[in-house]
Amino acid sequence: MTDTALPALIQQMCQPSFYPHPVVEPIRLMQTHVSYVLLTGDYAYKVKKPVNFGFLDYSTLEQRQHFCGEELRLNQRTASELYLDVVPIGQEGETYRLGVDPAVEYAVKMVQFPQDTLLSALYERGDLTEELIRTLAEQVAAFHLAAETNDHIRTFGSVAQIRQAFDENYEQTQGYVGGPQTQAQLEETQAATDGIFATQADLFQRRVDQNWIRVCHGDLHLNNLCYWQNQLYLFDCIEFNEPFRYVDVMYDVGFVVMDLLAKDCRPLATAFLNHYVEQTGDWEGLPLLPLYISRQAYVRAKVTSFLLDDPAIDEAAKAKASDTAAHYYRLAWEVVQPQTSRLYLMAGLSGAGKSTTARELARQTGAIHLRSDAVRKHLAGVPLMERGDQSIYSPEMTQKTYSRLLELGLTLAKAGFTVVLDAKYDRQALRQPALDQAQTAGISAQILHCTAPPEILEDRVQKRSGDIADANVAVLQQQVMEPFTEAEQPWVKTLDTTGDVSAQIAAIVGS
Numbered sequence: 001m002t003d004t005a006l007p008a009l010i011q012q013m014c015q016p017s018f019y020p021h022p023v024v025e026p027i028r029l030m031q032t033h034v035s036y037v038l039l040t041g042d043y044a045y046k047v048k049k050p051v052n053f054g055f056l057d058y059s060t061l062e063q064r065q066h067f068c069g070e071e072l073r074l075n076q077r078t079a080s081e082l083y084l085d086v087v088p089i090g091q092e093g094e095t096y097r098l099g100v101d102p103a104v105e106y107a108v109k110m111v112q113f114p115q116d117t118l119l120s121a122l123y124e125r126g127d128l129t130e131e132l133i134r135t136l137a138e139q140v141a142a143f144h145l146a147a148e149t150n151d152h153i154r155t156f157g158s159v160a161q162i163r164q165a166f167d168e169n170y171e172q173t174q175g176y177v178g179g180p181q182t183q184a185q186l187e188e189t190q191a192a193t194d195g196i197f198a199t200q201a202d203l204f205q206r207r208v209d210q211n212w213i214r215v216c217h218g219d220l221h222l223n224n225l226c227y228w229q230n231q232l233y234l235f236d237c238i239e240f241n242e243p244f245r246y247v248d249v250m251y252d253v254g255f256v257v258m259d260l261l262a263k264d265c266r267p268l269a270t271a272f273l274n275h276y277v278e279q280t281g282d283w284e285g286l287p288l289l290p291l292y293i294s295r296q297a298y299v300r301a302k303v304t305s306f307l308l309d310d311p312a313i314d315e316a317a318k319a320k321a322s323d324t325a326a327h328y329y330r331l332a333w334e335v336v337q338p339q340t341s342r343l344y345l346m347a348g349l350s351g352a353g354k355s356t357t358a359r360e361l362a363r364q365t366g367a368i369h370l371r372s373d374a375v376r377k378h379l380a381g382v383p384l385m386e387r388g389d390q391s392i393y394s395p396e397m398t399q400k401t402y403s404r405l406l407e408l409g410l411t412l413a414k415a416g417f418t419v420v421l422d423a424k425y426d427r428q429a430l431r432q433p434a435l436d437q438a439q440t441a442g443i444s445a446q447i448l449h450c451t452a453p454p455e456i457l458e459d460r461v462q463k464r465s466g467d468i469a470d471a472n473v474a475v476l477q478q479q480v481m482e483p484f485t486e487a488e489q490p491w492v493k494t495l496d497t498t499g500d501v502s503a504q505i506a507a508i509v510g511s
Helices: 008-013 061-079 119-125 130-146 151-157 159-172 183-199 201-209 249-262 266-280 283-309 315-334 354-365 372-380 395-414 428-440 454-463 473-478 501-510
Strands: 028-031 035-039 043-048 083-092 095-098 105-111 213-215 225-228 231-234 246-248 342-347 368-371 419-422 444-451 492-496
Touching: 008 035, 008 043, 008 095, 043 061, 043 083, 061 083, 061 105, 061 130, 061 231, 119 130, 119 225, 130 231, 130 249, 130 266, 151 159, 151 201, 151 213, 151 246, 159 183, 159 201, 159 283, 183 201, 183 283, 183 315, 201 283, 246 249, 246 283, 249 266, 249 283, 249 315, 266 283, 266 354, 266 368, 283 315, 283 368, 283 395, 342 354, 342 395, 342 428, 354 368, 354 419, 354 444, 354 501, 368 372, 368 395, 372 395, 395 419, 395 428, 428 444, 454 473, 492 501
Parallel strands: 342 419, 342 444, 368 419, 444 492
Antiparallel strands: 028 035, 035 043, 043 105, 083 095, 083 105, 213 246, 225 231
16 A cells, blocks of 8 residues: 555654654554554554454444553553553644544554564574463463453353354355365364364353353464563454453463464474463363364464455465465364374373473373373462472372373363373372273373482482472482383383483384
C-alpha cells in the first residue's frame, strides 16, 4: 500500500511532528488485516482498522475504544511493562492531534521493544534455548493458574461450543482441496477430530468441572512472545472474541507446541510441554492436546490459503504460500493420527541420573516425562520447589504416589503418548504392577536401570540444587536397590550414566 493510499490519520502518524516526544526516523509502519502499528523508537502505537469480519468487529469508534481498553487490560496480565495506555486522537481541521479530546480515533500506546527479541527471531538465529523454553513454560503455567474463570467462562468448554470453530475451518477450506490440501487429508483430519468430540465427552466435562476453562491468551505463538531485558513477555492476546479467549488452558499450550513442531523443533516442544504440565499438575488434560495442536495448525493453514485468492499477490508469493499452507495442513492431520505408545520405567537410586536420562529419552522420542517427585508434591499440595516434610515420604504416601504415577502413565499411553515414569522403582512390588498392567493394556514396556558408582551418586546428590527432588546424602545412604528377578530381566536395560547417555538412549530407542 502506497502512502497516498493510507488513511490521512496514518499518513500523519508516519510523520515525526505528530508526536509530543522524540522519535527515531524514519517511523516504521507495520500492518495486519485488522490494525496499523507505528514504531517511533521508544513507543509503539496501535490503531485498529474499522473492519468487521464477524468474529471481530471494529467497525464503530465506540467498539474500537472498547477493544483498545480490553487490549490494554488483558495484556497487562502478562506484559504490564509494555502496555501503557489508551490515548485519544482528536482532529482540528485537517490535522490530527495525539492525546486530544473529543476523540475521532484511539490508539493503544506501548513500550517499543526490538523486533529481534521475538522468540520467532531467536529461533531463526538459533538462539532459542531449552533453558528459555522451560522459563516460558513456568511463566505460562503461572499465568494459567492465576487466570480467571466463572460460570459464564466455563460455558465455552462445552463440546458444541468448541467444535464450532473446527466445523467452520473444514467448511472454509473445501476450496483448497487439490491445491495445498488433499481430499483424503481433509476427510481424515475431520474424522479424527470428530472422533475425539464423540468419544471424549466425559473428559471435556471434567475440564469444565475442574476449572481448566479460563481467560487465556488465545494466540500464544512465537511471534507474540519476546525476551527483552532478561524478561519474557506474553503480548498481543485475543481481546476481540470471547470464544477465542475463554478456552481450555491446553488450547494455549497447543499453540506453543504447534509452532515449535511446525519449525521442526520437537525437542523444544517436548521440553516446554513436560515442564508446563509438571508445574500445573494438569497431566490429565494431555489427551486433548493433539486436538488443539491440530486446530491451531489448521487455522494457520487456512489463513495462509486465503492469500491464494488475493489478486494483489504475485505468483511467486502464492507458490510460497501454497507450500506453507500444505505444511500446516499436513501437521494438522499428522498430530491426530493413531500413535504407537510405549511405557518406560526408570529405576535406580537417588543420584543415579534417572531424571537426566529420562529427559534425554523424552527429547529423543517426544515422550511425556512424569517425575514421581512432582506427582508426590502435587498430591500433597506442596509447592514443587519447597522441601517436603517427612509426612509426604511415609510408606502410605509413597504407595499413593506410585499408584497415581502408574494411573497417569497408563491413561496417557492409552491416549497414544510415549510415557516415561521417572521414579526409583527400587522394589519389585512397585515394578511388577506396572509391567502387568501395561501388558494387560497391550502397551509395550521397558525398564531403564540407571547406575553409577556410589561415590558418584553421593557427589551428585550433594551438588543437587534448583531441583524439585528432596533426597539428600543421608536419604541416599539408606536406599537399597532390590535386584531384578529373573522374570523381570527381559524388560531391563542397564545404563551407565557416567558415560554418554544420549548415545545409550539412541541405541535403546533404535533397537
